[in-house]
Amino acid sequence: MINLLVEVMMKVSRPLRSKTGVTILMAGLALLTLASWSLQSAEVDPNQLKFPKQFESWQATVEQQESEDMLAHYPASIILWAGSSFAKEYRSPRGHQFAVADVTHTLRTGGAVVKGDKGLSASCWTCKTPDAPRLMKERGIEGYSGANFVDLGREIKSVVYCSDCHVDGSEKLALPRPHAQDAMAKIKQPFDKQDPTMQGAQVCGQCHVTYYFQPEKSNKVNIPWIFGSTADAIEKYYDTRRFYEWIHPISKTPILKARHPEFEHWSRSTHAKKGVTCITCHMPKTNDEQGHAFTDHKVATAMEHFDQVCSSCHGSQAAMVKKLDKTKATIDAKARNLESLLVNAHYEAKAAWDAGATWPQMNDSIMAIRHAQWRWDFAMASHGLYAHNPKEGIELLDKATEQITYGREALARILNHLSVDNVDYPDISSKQSAHAAIGFIEADAVKAKQIFIKEEVDKHWHPVAKTGY
Structure with missing residues (x-):
């Protein structure tokens, strides 16, 4: 654009051949250059100017656009999550650039809120955007979490960003989310007392961690680590509080829900003991064209950097892949078998309730x-x-x-006592049949969601809410 302006100035000043004319021309060009530079600078993110390679690799997370329908892969999950939004839609995660769009478009967050209905908590925005900490400061934590997800949608203008992990404008690490600060205090690992390696893991762990919404505190995000961060310790916390996320509509079980507890699992791993963190494997140091080192913010799989970050301990990539495939096959087989047992247990409980079972009989x-x-x-x-x-x-x-084997043995005794000879188990061979078993009509939910997107999101929300759609 500046070249075009120069050309216009030269044509306009052509009649001016005096020293005064040249002076006027030079002054005009200087002003135009300054104006053009100012305009360009206003459009460029300050962090992009200061940390260009980190910014560029962060933007590259838009390439990580593949997402799998996990309910189609594992239809039994629909029965296990019946009564919750997770049974409606559950997909594998994509790159950070899609954080806002994916939570906006998923069936789990629903659509327009019916007048008089409280709707979904704004806490669902907490780990998707730096606008969440900003809104917490403006409204107070409970003022934010007590607001409606949809009502705050128009306030969301950025995806996971530099200030989610750093003091803005600096490479210094930060932990801006209050729920993460509280959690680290609970396990006596306050952020400011950790070395940079552990701080890096905690920064990721503020979102890659399990949590729940505290109903007695306006649904603010809380990490349940009072007794510790293992499954047993968290279960103890929930059982002590008699907390549940929902009552299962089939078995009447008060259900607990885990949410991506990567930090918890990593913290007890061999990697953690050796000081290998999320950053080490997924955001390794790399060099730009001039040989300058920087941290890659694309957050890729470790295998993409095998020679750089894995080879010193694991040697052969082929051997490592083979071991991982074997481990995955073992875990998958155990998980599919367990899911089948759990589905059967939910329906056996239903049969017992239908036959007149009582809580004293069913408690165990x-x-x-x-x-x-x-x-x-x-x-x-x-x-x-x-x-x-x-x-x-x-x-x-x-x-x-x-545990579920014990539970089903107890249910078998109850069913026998109540003379129940037959249990109607659902067809979980496909996502469609599992949805039919719980009475969820996906097409209706999709239609309602599309209307919401068209009438609210497309008209009033920032374009970041449509990235990838």
Whole structure:
């Protein structure tokens, strides 16, 4: 654009051949250059100017656009999550650039809120955008979490960004989310007392961690680590509080839900003991064209950097891939078997209730379902479990299998006592049949969502809410 302006100035000043004319021309060009530079600078993110390679690699997360329909892969999950939004849609995660768009478009967040209905908590924005910490400061934590997800949609203008992990404008690490600060205090690892290596892991762990919404505090995000961060310790916390996320509509079980507990699994892994963190494997140091080192913010799989970050300990990439594939096959087989047992238990409980069972009779069985499903979820909701901590994953699935086996044996005795000879188990061979079993009509939910996107998101929300759609 500046070249075009220069050309215009030269034509306009052509009649001016005096020293005064040249002076006027030079002054005009200087002003135009300054104006053009100012305009360009206003359009460029300051962090992009200061950390160009880090910014460029962060932007490259838009290339990580593949997402799998996990309910289609594992239809039994629909039965296990019946009564919750997770049974509607559950997809594998994409790159950070899609964080806002994916939570906006998923069926789990629904659509327009019916007048008089409280709707979904704004806490669902917490780990998707730096606008969340900003809104917490403006409204107070409970003022933010007590607001409606949809009502704050127009306030969301950025995806996961520099200031989510750094003091803005600096490479210094930060932990801006209050729930993460509280959690690290609970386990006596406050952020400011850690070395940079552990701080890097905690920065990732502020979002790649399990949590729940505290109902008594306007649904603010809380990490349940008072007794510790293992599945057993978190279960103890929930059981002590008699907390549940929802009552399962089939078995009447008070259900617990795990959410991507990567930090928890990693913290007890061999990698953690050796000081190998999320940053080491997924954001390694690399060199630009001039040979200057910088941290790659694309957050790719470790295998993409095998020679750089894995080879010193693992030697052969082929051997490592073979070991991972074997581990994955073992975990998958245990998980599919456990899911089948859990589905059957939910329907056996239903048959017992329908036949007139009482709570004193059902208590042990219902608690077995609750605890077994919690461990299944704590294992399978963790992205990368196969590599991060497969030992713990296998232990969780084995323990859950023991628990649900005990629960089903107790249910068999109850059913026999109530003279129940037949249990109607659902068809879980496909996503469609599993949805039919719980009475969810996906086409209707999709239609309602599309109307919401057209009438609200497309008209009033920032374009970041449509990235990838």
